Amino acid sequence: MTAPGNDRAVVVTNLTRRFRSFLAVDDLSFDVARGEIFGFLGPNGAGKTTTIRMLAGLLRPSAGGGTVAGFDIVRQAERIKQNIGYMSQLFSLYGDLTVDENIDFFSGLYSVPRPRAAERRAWVLEMAGLEGQQRRLTGELSLGWKQRLALGCAVLHEPPILFLDEPTSGVDPISRRAFWDLIYAMADAGTTVFVTTHYMEEAEYCHRLALMNRGRLIALDSPAGLRAQRGAPLLEIIAGPSAPLVEALREAPGVIEVGMYGRAVHVTVRDAAAARAALPAWLAARGIVGGEIREITPSLEDVFVARVHDAGGAVEG
Amino acid sequence: MAFLLPAIMLLLFGYAITWDLRDIPTVVYDQDLSARSRGLCDALRASGYFTLVASLPGTREIAPWLERGRASLALVIPPDFAENLDAGRAAPLQAIVDGSDANTATIALAYAQAIVTSYAARSAPPGQTLAPPLRVESRIWYNEELVSRNMIVPGLVAVIMMIIAAMLASLTISREWEGGTMEQLIATPVTRTEIVIGKMLPYVAIGLVDVAVASLLGVTVFRVPFRGSVPLLGILSLAFLVGSLGLGLMISAGSRTQLMAMQLSMMTTYLPAYLLSGFMFATELMPRVLRLVTHLIPARYFIVVTRGIFLKGVGADVLCLQGLAMIAYAVLGITLAIRAFRKELG
Numbered sequence: 001m002t003a004p005g006n007d008r009a010v011v012v013t014n015l016t017r018r019f020r021s022f023l024a025v026d027d028l029s030f031d032v033a034r035g036e037i038f039g040f041l042g043p044n045g046a047g048k049t050t051t052i053r054m055l056a057g058l059l060r061p062s063a064g065g066g067t068v069a070g071f072d073i074v075r076q077a078e079r080i081k082q083n084i085g086y087m088s089q090l091f092s093l094y095g096d097l098t099v100d101e102n103i104d105f106f107s108g109l110y111s112v113p114r115p116r117a118a119e120r121r122a123w124v125l126e127m128a129g130l131e132g133q134q135r136r137l138t139g140e141l142s143l144g145w146k147q148r149l150a151l152g153c154a155v156l157h158e159p160p161i162l163f164l165d166e167p168t169s170g171v172d173p174i175s176r177r178a179f180w181d182l183i184y185a186m187a188d189a190g191t192t193v194f195v196t197t198h199y200m201e202e203a204e205y206c207h208r209l210a211l212m213n214r215g216r217l218i219a220l221d222s223p224a225g226l227r228a229q230r231g232a233p234l235l236e237i238i239a240g241p242s243a244p245l246v247e248a249l250r251e252a253p254g255v256i257e258v259g260m261y262g263r264a265v266h267v268t269v270r271d272a273a274a275a276r277a278a279l280p281a282w283l284a285a286r287g288i289v290g291g292e293i294r295e296i297t298p299s300l301e302d303v304f305v306a307r308v309h310d311a312g313g314a315v316e317g
Numbered sequence: 318m319a320f321l322l323p324a325i326m327l328l329l330f331g332y333a334i335t336w337d338l339r340d341i342p343t344v345v346y347d348q349d350l351s352a353r354s355r356g357l358c359d360a361l362r363a364s365g366y367f368t369l370v371a372s373l374p375g376t377r378e379i380a381p382w383l384e385r386g387r388a389s390l391a392l393v394i395p396p397d398f399a400e401n402l403d404a405g406r407a408a409p410l411q412a413i414v415d416g417s418d419a420n421t422a423t424i425a426l427a428y429a430q431a432i433v434t435s436y437a438a439r440s441a442p443p444g445q446t447l448a449p450p451l452r453v454e455s456r457i458w459y460n461e462e463l464v465s466r467n468m469i470v471p472g473l474v475a476v477i478m479m480i481i482a483a484m485l486a487s488l489t490i491s492r493e494w495e496g497g498t499m500e501q502l503i504a505t506p507v508t509r510t511e512i513v514i515g516k517m518l519p520y521v522a523i524g525l526v527d528v529a530v531a532s533l534l535g536v537t538v539f540r541v542p543f544r545g546s547v548p549l550l551g552i553l554s555l556a557f558l559v560g561s562l563g564l565g566l567m568i569s570a571g572s573r574t575q576l577m578a579m580q581l582s583m584m585t586t587y588l589p590a591y592l593l594s595g596f597m598f599a600t601e602l603m604p605r606v607l608r609l610v611t612h613l614i615p616a617r618y619f620i621v622v623t624r625g626i627f628l629k630g631v632g633a634d635v636l637c638l639q640g641l642a643m644i645a646y647a648v649l650g651i652t653l654a655i656r657a658f659r660k661e662l663g
Contacts, residue, residue, distance in 0.1 A: 078508075
């Protein structure tokens with residue numbers, strides 16, 4: 001169904017959305033290749049959901065535009081809906097229908113032909129691990145099951161592009177892993193997957209990542225590329241309780257950014273060697289002695305925190 | 318909303334609730350055509366309580382006027398009216414009222430009696446009273462004993478349908494916005510016409526069953542007469558239901574929360590259906606402005622339908638205006654609901 005001669009699943013140019021005076025999405029431009037798993041990362045309020053809704057034809061852009069599966073997001077929103085699967089942030093199947101009823105209902109909405117619908121239902125049940133549960137009310141299922149069923153219902157018509165808005169929020173790690181196995185399988189089969197998340201380990205699964213903050217795109221690269229781009233060196237310091245340590249390090253010379261990671265504190269500095277030489281004395285002067293300081297490769301989370309910081313910090317709340 | 322609702326209720330109730338009759342539409346069949354009979358008509362008109370809408374050539378013409386609700390009272394003046402009156406003999410007048418609205422009927426008769434009595438006193442020769450005085454023989458059609466439940470039950474069928482339709486329908490789309498399922502639904506290729514029709518169908522079935530249940534209870538438990546055609550009631554109920562459901566769905570499509578949808582449907586459908594439809598308070602009694610407004614209330618036409626079919630036993634010929642109103646209402650309801658529904662967020 002995709003328009004021919006176009007190897008871009010999604011093209012976005014100067015996409016902007018205003019809600020009254022609030023600029024939710026600010027002049028966004030990027031492409032997503034076919035078959036790619038494209039991650040959308042950013043703090044709450046960064047504009048991820050607004051963007052995904054505009055791409056799914058659910059929200060009109062205030063300015064700019066784009067195409068999804070070759071169709072214009074403003075003028076051909078309904079054509080887009082035939083060619084995408086969409087899973088919204090909140091669980092949105094019918095809780096008072098059974099598993100089978102939900103599947104059949106969405107098969108109907110997507111006009112899946114009858115014999116094919118039976119095959120697809122069997123596939124969804126197997127994929128979601130819901131065989132034998134067909135007659136249970138969807139509302140009674142565990143969240144992990146619900147999410148896998150929602151994914152199944154969103155792809156009954158085998159769309160070439162899949163939009164997932166924080167599909168795994170609140171789901172336990174094992175179910176999350178199972179969910180990502182499904183996403184991988186679909187991407188392997190040629191589906192383009194556009195996914196928003198705020199789980200860092202999920203971001204690592206994506207082929208490419210777009211980092212958003214305050215409605216703007218602040219970085220776009222592969223996870224490895226993002227880590228490599230990171231300029232300033234990073235130190236990990238473990239020395240007793242973290243809170244006073246963070247306090248002390250904020251004021252230290254040569255320190256750009258301080259972040260707490262469990263027992264450890266990650267410190268972005270201008271010069272690794274200089275900081276390693278100066279910091280023990282600085283800390284000792286503030287009553288913090290001992291501990292260890294070592295240079296580490298930044299994790300995606302470090303990159304994320306630093307990038308958001310560089311871009312002016314996250315929106316409060 | 319918290320301030321608007323009481324204000325609207327007060328205004329509606331304040332203006333709608335009145336049992337002071339004015340301008341009762343009246344037809345006269347004057348067989349006497351004398352100065353006396355004309356004097357009586359003038360007295361009726363001058364009182365302000367009656368408006369003479371037509372002068373009829375015979376008794377057979379009375380029924381259509383009352384059936385269609387174009388007149389509430391018919392006065393028949395016998396040929397020997399003036400002669401009897403001048404001779405000091407009893408001069409009976411015949412008054413026929415439409416009993417399908419028991420309140421109006423009772424009051425109209427009482428007024429007529431009073432005006433006729435005072436006219437008799439004034440027209441008596443000086444120094445003598447008319448004995449026996451002028452009498453009004455009353456006939457009440459459609460609801461012979463003026464049983465108020467006979468007028469309330471058919472009206473209630475209409476009001477119940479309005480509530481079921483508008484209230485339930487107004488919740489159905491807003492519930493899905495609230496629960497998040499609507500976001501998933503509008504992300505599919507389903508069209509808005511399909512959504513509106515799909516939302517409407519179950520409530521059409523529910524509504525028709527409700528009409529049947531309410532009508533059956535009315536006839537069996539409350540012994541309300543049913544003189545008309547069941548299929549006609551069914552067809553017009555269907556049209557009324559579709560229109561009301563459309564209105565409810567339109568409200569629902571515009572409201573993102575169930576609370577808002579509920580309040581809006583209360584104000585725009587339930588209250589007017591209750592107060593301005595002629596169900597409780599005769600529309601003829603309302604101030605002119607409000608009476609004009611009642612022409613926009615679909616339930617007003619449907620109450621004429623239910624009362625007409627239950628009590629008067631009238632058919633499609635008499636109810637064609639109301640039938641057209643119901644069909645227009647149904648088409649308008651569906652159209653507005655589809656237009657109001659947006660497959661879009663924000």
